[in-house]
Amino acid sequence: MTLPPTTTFVPAPGADGLGAPWLLPGSERHYDDPAEAAWPAPRRSPQPVRTFT
Numbered sequence: 001m002t003l004p005p006t007t008t009f010v011p012a013p014g015a016d017g018l019g020a021p022w023l024l025p026g027s028e029r030h031y032d033d034p035a036e037a038a039w040p041a042p043r044r045s046p047q048p049v050r051t052f053t
Contacts, residue, residue, distance in 0.1 A: 022049050 023046035031037040 020049075023047065024049055024052065 025046055026044050029037065029040070029044075
């Protein structure tokens with residue numbers, strides 16, 4: 001995911017605090033062809049919250 005230079009990701013308050021979930025679901029992907037979406041769907045996995053900061 002590439003953000004424009006003027007945009008920054010701001011995690012929800014407490015998103016990286018003690019006891020908070022540290023894995024976030026990936027962003028939703030939309031494909032024109034359902035067959036094209038069938039291959040990556042089972043391979044997508046949650047990402048560590050620190051990869052977004």
